Amino acid sequence: MTQQTIRKVVIAGGGTAGWMAAAALARQLGPLLDITLVESEDIGTVGVGESTIPTARTFNALLGIDEAAFMRATQATFKLGISFEHWGEVGDRYIHSFGQVGKSTWMGGFHHFWMQAREQGFGGELGDYCLELKAAEQNRFYTGENGPLNYAYHLDAGLYGRFLRGMAEADGVRRVEGKIASVRQRGEDGFVEALVMENGDVVEGDLFVDCTGFRGLLIEQTLKAGFEDWGHWLPTNSALAVQTRSTEPAAPYTRAIAHQAGWRWKIPLQHRVGNGLVYCSECLSDDEAHAQLQGEIEGETLIPPRLIRYRTGRRRKTWDKNVVALGLASGFVEPLESTSIHLIMIGVTRLMQLFPFAGVSQAVVDRYNRQADDELEKIRDFIILHYKATERADSPFWDRVRTMEIPDSLAQRIALFRQGAQVYQAPGELFQVDSWLQVLLGQRVTPQAYHHMGRLMPPQQLKQALDDLKRNIAGAVARLPQHQAFLDGYCAPPVSKSA
Numbered sequence: 023m024t025q026q027t028i029r030k031v032v033i034a035g036g037g038t039a040g041w042m043a044a045a046a047l048a049r050q051l052g053p054l055l056d057i058t059l060v061e062s063e064d065i066g067t068v069g070v071g072e073s074t075i076p077t078a079r080t081f082n083a084l085l086g087i088d089e090a091a092f093m094r095a096t097q098a099t100f101k102l103g104i105s106f107e108h109w110g111e112v113g114d115r116y117i118h119s120f121g122q123v124g125k126s127t128w129m130g131g132f133h134h135f136w137m138q139a140r141e142q143g144f145g146g147e148l149g150d151y152c153l154e155l156k157a158a159e160q161n162r163f164y165t166g167e168n169g170p171l172n173y174a175y176h177l178d179a180g181l182y183g184r185f186l187r188g189m190a191e192a193d194g195v196r197r198v199e200g201k202i203a204s205v206r207q208r209g210e211d212g213f214v215e216a217l218v219m220e221n222g223d224v225v226e227g228d229l230f231v232d233c234t235g236f237r238g239l240l241i242e243q244t245l246k247a248g249f250e251d252w253g254h255w256l257p258t259n260s261a262l263a264v265q266t267r268s269t270e271p272a273a274p275y276t277r278a279i280a281h282q283a284g285w286r287w288k289i290p291l292q293h294r295v296g297n298g299l300v301y302c303s304e305c306l307s308d309d310e311a312h313a314q315l316q317g318e319i320e321g322e323t324l325i326p327p328r329l330i331r332y333r334t335g336r337r338r339k340t341w342d343k344n345v346v347a348l349g350l351a352s353g354f355v356e357p358l359e360s361t362s363i364h365l366i367m368i369g370v371t372r373l374m375q376l377f378p379f380a381g382v383s384q385a386v387v388d389r390y391n392r393q394a395d396d397e398l399e400k401i402r403d404f405i406i407l408h409y410k411a412t413e414r415a416d417s418p419f420w421d422r423v424r425t426m427e428i429p430d431s432l433a434q435r436i437a438l439f440r441q442g443a444q445v446y447q448a449p450g451e452l453f454q455v456d457s458w459l460q461v462l463l464g465q466r467v468t469p470q471a472y473h474h475m476g477r478l479m480p481p482q483q484l485k486q487a488l489d490d491l492k493r494n495i496a497g498a499v500a501r502l503p504q505h506q507a508f509l510d511g512y513c514a515p516p517v518s519k520s521a
Contacts, residue, residue, distance in 0.1 A: 024380040028344075029056055032227030034202060034217060034240055036061030038179050038363065039349025040233035041186035042081075043370045048193035049085045050374055057194070060217055060225055062201045072289045072296045073101065073276045073360040074174040076120050077452075081367040085189065089165075093513050095185040097292040098177040099272045100165070100505060102158040104359070108280040109465055111413045116464030117275065118359075120172045121154030123456045124491060130473040131445060133459055135484065137469065138476030144485050148463060150492045152456075153499065158275045162502035163509070170498060174360070176276065176289045176296075198225055205244045213344045213382075214240060229344050229378070231370075232351040241337055241347040248338035249353075255406050255428060256334040256356055257419070258284045262311055263298040263328045266321035271506035278358060279318075282306070282417040286318060287357070292513065294324055300356065305419040332356070340394040341387045346373055353398065358405050364452065365401075369394065393450065400451045403432040404458070411436065411465035436467060443469035 031047060033040050036059060044059045082092060092098065103119035110116075124132025132151065139145030149155040154171055157163060165171060191197060200223070206216040216226040232240040241247045253259065272290035279286045284301035299315040306314075312327060336353030340346065347353075348369045355361060372393060376386050410428050414420035428436075435458070438444045445458045476484055502508075 026054070026379045027381045028228040028378050029054070030227040031055050031057045031229050031231065032217060032225055033057070033059040033231040033233055035233035035235065035351070036183065036187070036197075037233065037235070037349070038183045038186075039235075039351070039366045040231075041183045041190060042363075042366050043231050043233060043348055043373075044190040044195045045085055045186040045193070046081075046367075046370045046374065048190050048195050051377065052193050054379070056196075057190075058196045058198060058225060058227070059190070060198045060200070060202060060219075062199065064201065072179050072291070073104075073176055073287070073357070074363050075360050075452075076172055076174045077364050077367060078174050081371070084371075087189075090512055090516075092185065093175070093177075093292075094515065096175075096177040096181040097294075098175045098513075099290055099292060099509055100163050100274045101174040101176050101276060102154045102163065102171065102274045104276045104278050105158070106278050106280070106408070106461075106464060108414075109278075109285075109408060109412060111466065112416060114464075114466075116460065117149065117155050117158055118457060118460045118464065119149075119152055119155035119158055119275075120174065121152040121456065122172075123148060123155075123459060124151040126455075127475070129475050131443075131455060131459065133445075133463075134443060134473040135476040135488070137443060137472040138474070139484055139488055142481050142484075145488055146492065148460075151488070151495060153495050155460075156495055156499045157502055158273075160499055160502075161271065161273055161505050162499055163274045163505040164502045165508075165512075173274070176272075176291055178291055178293075179363075198223070202239060205240060207244070211343070212245070214244065229346070229382070231373075232345055232347040233349050235350045236332060236354070238337065238347060238351040240345045241339070241342060241351055245339075245342045245345055247340075247342045247347070249333070249335055250338055251333060251335040252355075252402060253334055255402070255426065256409070257302045257304070257422065258300050258334070258356055259332060260303045260308070260311070261298050261300045261330045261332070261357075262308075262315050263296070263330060264315065264319065264326070265324040266295045266297055266319050267324060268293070268295055269321040271504070272509060274505040276360065280414075281314065283311075283419045285358070286315070292509065295321060298357075300358075302419055305417065336395070336398055339387075339391055340369070341390045344382050346390070352394070355398065355402055355405055358408060359401070359453075361401050361405075361452070365398070368397065396450055397452060399429075399431070400448060400453070403429055403435070404453050404461070406432055407436070407458075407461055408465065411462065411467050413466055436462075439469060440467055441470055443472040 107115045126132045200219045203220045204218045277288040283306035287298045289296035297319045340352045409423035
């Protein structure tokens with residue numbers, strides 16, 4: 023058998039990324055590894071990644087996490103999608119839900135039947151044929167055995183990190199408190215061999231995971247992996263984040279509300295609301311952004327607004343030598359579609375699949391980087407779509423993004439939809455056909471033609487099929503409890519069994 027040479031894994035940095043990596047590695051590969059996490063209580067984390075996508079459920083299941091316990095610990099609520107407001111034009115609203123729209127066939131998507139129906143004067147709204155979308159609109163939710171809904175979570179990122187830390191430490195992860203003073207590299211090949219702490223302690227390792235946030239202490243400051251800037255496509259570079267007391271029942275969706283120089287988020291948790299204003303600092307000053315956020319948020323402010331600067335883009339190498347970057351250390355696309363936590367999850371999952379027990383090989387590094395690059399580029403294109411596909415012309419910001427050159431890969435997708443209503447999900451791509459469809463139509467990209475398979479059915483038969491589907495979804499939604507009521511019961515503390 024090949025000798026194991028990679029045993030000591032050192033995670034630099036805590037926060038959501040660090041403790042997700044620690045918990046996953048310990049739970050799945052713990053008996054084979056010696057895992058140490060180094061963090062300092064004096065170094066804050068960004069900690070505003072409070073909205074997830076359905077892959078979070080898969081990751082939690084992989085770690086054997088009880089959902090109700092997790093939700094109580096992180097003050098989480100359920101999420102069925104994102105409400106996009108004022109994106110196509112001021113006054114517009116659409117929901118990008120996590121659901122399947124209608125019933126598609128091998129020949130084409132359901133929306134072709136719907137477009138045929140619309141041309142014949144019936145069919146209603148596309149959202150009428152999506153269970154998750156209609157449930158979100160009516161603030162309804164249910165999960166349980168054979169639960170019908172595809173969903174994700176809103177959560178407190180700080181509490182999630184604390185929850186995972188408890189798991190990881192119980193599984194044998196060693197935590198070292200302190201700041202990293204320097205990074206020691208091997209002379210012959212530049213591989214990292216140890217972290218030197220401010221107090222003089224040395225933490226040696228075979229493989230290092232960089233979770234040090236935007237600064238990228240190992241991947242960038244030490245190894246100079248390089249950074250590919252995407253600011254010309256995604257020009258927002260600043261965010262103000264603030265927490266407020268809840269003033270209404272929690273809705274099962276995130277709100278993304280566009281403004282003249284970016285957008286604002288609203289994320290309902292059990293105990294509070296997460297708010298933030300994302301903006302381009304060239305188009306809106308920090309003072310203006312602060313005043314705008316304060317004027318739009320609701321409820322008592324629980325903490326002062328926090329300013330976060332960022333660059334959209336990615337490391338040219340996510341894995342370099344014996345350092346793997348996760349989270350913000352690997353790059354940042356911006357939080358519009360809640361992909362940040364997913365990218366941590368898929369990054370550590372990919373690392374576990376390709377774990378270099380017998381030593382770091384270039385073939386494995388190249389494979390990891392190719393997969394990471396490909397996925398991130400497709401996510402990037404999906405985010406750019408929200409900015410490019412707009413009719414807003416009310417500010418320099420929207421003029422800029424509406425008229426900007428975009429990647430060929432995205433331009434081809436938009437042309438394919440505009441010319442023939444064709445949508446696809448590429449291999450290894452995160453966002454499915456229904457996601458692309460909901461955003462394209464929601465952002466006023468109108469197809470000039472569509473597949474005529476709907477003409478193979480007599481109009482009355484097509485109308486009957488659509489009416490039945492719409493009625494079934496409406497009935498299913500009506501049977502669901504209100505989200506807040508279900509949440510209160512689901513997340514209630516377990517009843518003690520003691521007498």
